[in-house]
Amino acid sequence: MGGSEKEPTYRGAYIRPILLIYSSLVLIGTSYAFISEGHPIMRINNCATLTLHAILFFGALFNTERSLGCAERFLRLFICLYIAIFFVLPVMMASMRASGSAPHTPKMLHESLGSYIRKSFEKEPSEAEKRFDEEAKDQLLQVFTDDDTKLKVDSMFLDKVSKETVIKVLDYGEFRILKEHALQNHTISGLFFDNMIHDIRRREAFRAGIWSGYGMEMACILTIILLAVQHHLVKRMWLHSIFNQPLKEQYLYY
Structure with missing residues (x-):
């Protein structure tokens, strides 16, 4: 009766603030860990985590097809890397401990x-x-x-x-x-x-x-699950930007 229809909203609109808050918190925490960590392998891991969540943060911030697609590909890459690490952790940790190159592992x-x-x-x-x-x-x-x-x-x-x-x-x-x-x-x-x-x-x-590797594999499994959840959320935003956003921009001309 003369009232204009409300614009339909995206059902997954909550995803963007969740990713922004989560990635910003991880960036802050990992930055501190990167500065305070002395072991080179752990610093490399922290650097990789910083890179991933920086891409995830800016992908959610810009919220474009290109930025979200880049974040989605990086998440897929890290899932594959952590799966590969999962299979080599016990052997790697055993070799490092036996050779004495990992003296910090008693804190594991x-x-x-x-x-x-x-x-x-x-x-x-x-x-x-x-x-x-x-x-x-x-x-x-x-x-x-x-x-x-x-x-x-x-x-x-x-x-x-x-x-x-x-x-x-x-x-x-x-x-x-x-x-x-x-x-x-x-x-x-x-x-x-x-x-x-x-x-x-x-x-x-x-x-x-060997047992250090198995213990770290538990954390690795949890990380893979977390990355898979992030990948699912980013992919939903990416698909929305591909199919829905162009239609919205198109109808602005009418």
């Missing part, structure tokens, strides 16, 4: 969680455990009789993690050979002890690297 999620679990179940050692420790220590000191190695063994038994490492020497093949031949050369036995401890720690680091 799985090790923090493991430390928390260990503390939850920590208790005073029983008399049987104390006797086992004393017997293990006696066996080691019967073979490694030089003063330097004795001091190393004593100091390692004071720390729970180091104690677990030094006790594993008893099952080492080279230790059994030294014990059978009763080798009393202090210099050689000390070198054998250092080599065995180094080899055991390298194996433990490799195993920890």
Whole structure:
């Protein structure tokens, strides 16, 4: 009755402010992480995250077919990259830990969680455990009789993690050979002890690297899901800009 019809609104209009707010928050947080991070690999990851969300932010800000199409292609590329990273993370982390090039990884999620679990179940050692420790220590000191190695063994038994490492020497093949031949050369036995401890720690680091990779894969899966959601939202805006926006501009002339 004389009233003009309301202009139809885009049902996905809420997408644009969500993407703008989300990408701006990620840019701020990642910028701080990029500045404070010292490891080169993590800085490269932060730089890639900054690039992606800068493109996503400007794509949503300009809201044009070209900018949204660029953001959609970059999101698709990053999804493929994270899928590839998902398959190589355990091997990569294990190699880095074993080679000693990733000393920061003890702070990873799985090790923090493991430390928390260990503390939850920590208790005073029983008399049987104390006797086992004393017997293990006696066996080691019967073979490694030089003063330097004795001091190393004593100091390692004071720390729970180091104690677990030094006790594993008893099952080492080279230790059994030294014990059978009763080798009393202090210099050689000390070198054998250092080599065995180094080899055991390298194996433990490799195993920890494997679990670090699996722990990081959980974060990788969540990132892939998040990127897929962003890709879906950007694609909706992109399709809207292709099909609906030109029609709106065309009808402005009538």
